[in-house]
Amino acid sequence: MNYKKMFFIYLQVLAAISLLAQTPAFHYFDHNKLTDIQGEVQSIGYEEVYGKKSEFLMLSIQSDDQRLFQVEVCPQWFFATDIAVGMKIRIHGSLLQTSANKLYLIAQEISIKGERITLRDSKGFPMWSQKGRSGGQGKRRGPGGRGKR
Amino acid sequence: MKITFKYIAILFGISFLSIAIFYFMNLNNRRAVETQTLALAVSEGKTIEKVMGKAAVYLLEKGESDLIRFMNEIFDNDQVIYIALGRSGRLIHAATKFEGYLPIETDSQSVRTFTSPLGEIIEVTASMRDRFGNAYKVHIGYFIAAIGEIHNAAKKNFLLLTLMQAAIVLLLIAFLFRFNRQMSRKELEVQREKEKREKLQEISLITAGINHEIRNPLNSLYLSYQMLEPLLDHANQEAVFHSNSIKREIKRIQQIIERFSTLSQAISVRREEIDLQQFFKDMQPVWAGMARRPEIINRHEPEMKITSDRSLLTQIIANVVNNAAEAGASRIDIVVAAQKDKTVFSIKDNGPGISKEHVKYVFDPFVTFKAKGSGIGLALTKKMVLQLGGRIEVESAEGRGAEFRIFL
Missing domain, CATH: 1.10.287 (Helix Hairpins)
Known part of the structure; x- marks a missing residue:
């Protein structure tokens, strides 16, 4: 095997790694690909999804049908609800399939401990970017009756 | 027109209808402004689409990267929210000012508008093919701040106009109601x-x-x-x-x-200067002749004089005092004072007073609320006062006496 061929294989491996990376290259909230999942929080992390703008809350969710989802929630400053590994969670969002077994979801609304938190509008506009919203959480709808759809 | 339930219902109906008409007229105006501004934006978008299409074809001749660079330059514009480039149905480049917000429709054509929290967004989609036959679609989503401002102004004006018109209608109705009542x-x-x-x-x-x-x-x-x-x-x-x-x-x-x-004849008036001190001295025999004589106290400024008809004035005072005495007053106070260009005779008694429902009829002829009254005395008194160019009024409450005021 010559170096040229090895370099070519190396580039292909890099491309494959990039494809398998947790964050897809042109990922956006596709309002035509909405889905609901329900499952358990496997891990909680933070990631600079959109450049260095701010760190996003990322959840790994094991769905009830045993599929593993990487869920992009919102900037970590915007999320004010306690969340822990092992919690049951329900998510409505836009599904992106980055590879055969890697599923990526951009959350529009999440339900946790009976509380519903709206993070984006129906076309994906982020609640944290709305005018006049500075430090709160998304629209909440829970047993307390806060917020509205 | 008499104020009846029907009349009030008609007034309410008219005011409600007027307000409703104004409301819908203003709403119609507001909608027209909104529609026209959007139509203007769409028409502008169609021009952009044509220019964009031509430019994209030209740039694709050089390569995709030139088109992407051009789109990125467009994206730097403050009004542009997002850009996207699709090739053969797949997205090959995109950028957005809001994390993950790319509300494109891959099958959309030309120009469309939709509402977002930022206001109305105009999305221009230009379609073209390169020399190899690949189909490309360029999406540019932007908003025109002025549209939002015009819409907000139209909304504010709509509310303000409707409120103002409603207030005017209500004021007019209230005025009409009051006028009618009067x-x-x-x-x-x-x-x-x-x-x-x-x-x-x-x-x-x-x-x-x-x-x-x-x-x-x-x-x-x-x-x-x-x-x-x-x-x-x-x-x-x-x-x-x-x-x-x-x-x-x-x-x-x-x-x-x-x-x-x-009471039925015309009364002739003969005016002269009257010294009040002498006048009340002359009244003493009149008081003395009264069947029931209460304590009568008169007060006025010393050397006060008025110009009036002595005979009529004597009858007026005597009638009112007599009326109070007959009603059962034990004390009557007569106070004379100058008030602007008038002389006011206040005759106040401590009698049983006149009830609220009776007080408006006391000057009517043949109306009496006393057991032995004829109903002529006060009617005649009023006639004489009017003849002198004055007026007489009464203020009383049951059990608290009465006060007759004669303005001459």
């Missing part, structure tokens, strides 16, 4: 005046009849009495008592006839 009151007053006039006409007829039918026989009766009186045995106490009784009653009937006549 007119109704005036109508009622005119009606009452008419009734009073008719009553006075009746009184005139009755008085004429009394004058004609009773006065002459009464005079004959009095003459007969005068002739009979010296023939009486003055030592007989009973005869003297009955004689005096006859004389008193004849005098009383004569007085009543006199008052009836005065």
Whole structure:
């Protein structure tokens, strides 16, 4: 095997790694690909999804049908609800399939401990970017009756 | 028009209908402004689409990267929210100012608008093919801040106009209602005046009849009495008592006839300067002749003088004082004071007062609330006061006396 061929294989491996990376290259909230999942929080992390703008809350969710989802929630400053590994969670969002077994979801609304938190509008506009919203959480709808759809 | 339930319902109906008409007219205007601004934006978008299409074809000749660079330059514009480039149905480049917000429709054509929290977004989609036949779609989503401002202004104007028009309508209706109420009151007053006039006409007829039918026989009766009186045995106490009784009653009937006549006849006025101190001194014999004499106290500035008809003024004061005494007052205060260009006689008593429902009828002829009243005294008093160019009013409450005020 010559170096040229090895370099070519190396580039292909890099491309494959990039494809398998947790964050897809042109990922956006596709309002035509909405889905609901329900499952358990496997891990909680933070990631600079959109450049260095701010760190996003990322959840790994094991769905009830045993599929593993990487869920992009919102900037970590915007999320004010306690969340822990092992919690049951329900998510409505836009599904992106980055590879055969890697599923990526951009959350529009999440339900946790009976509380519903709206993070984006129906076309994906982020609640944290709305005018006049500075430090709160998304629209909440829970047993307390806060917020509205 | 009489104020009835129907009338009020009509007023409410008209005001509601007017407000509703104004509301829909304003709403229509607001919608027209919104639609027209959007139509303008769409028309502008169509021009952008054509320019974009031509530019993209030209740039694709050089390569995709030139087109992407060009799109990125467009994206740097503040008004642009997102850009996207699709090739053969797949997205090959995109950028957005809001994390993950890319509301494109891959099958959309030309220009579309949709609402977002930022306002109305205009998405221009230009389609083209490169020389290899690959289909490309360029999406540019932008917003025009002025559209939002125009929409907000239209919304504000709509609200302001509707509120203003509603306020004007309500004010007009309130004015109409008040005007109508005043007119109704005036109508009622005119009606009452008419009734009073008719009553006075009746009184005139009755008085004429009394004058004609009773006065002459009464005079004959009095003459007969005068002739009979010296023939009486003055030592007989009973005869003297009955004689005096006859004389008193004849005098009383004569007085009543006199008052009836005065009520229906025109009163002539002869003005002169009256010294009030002397006037009240002259009133003493009048008070002395009263059947029930209460304590009468009069107060006025020393050397106060007025110009009026002495005879009428004496009758006016005597009538009011007499009325209070007959009602059962034990004290009457007469205060005379100058008020602007008028002289005000306040005659206040501590009698039983007049109830609220009776007080408005006290000056009506033949209306009396006393057991032995004729209903002439105060009516005559009012007539005399009016004849002097003044007015008379009364303020009273049951159990708290009455105050008559005469403005001359």
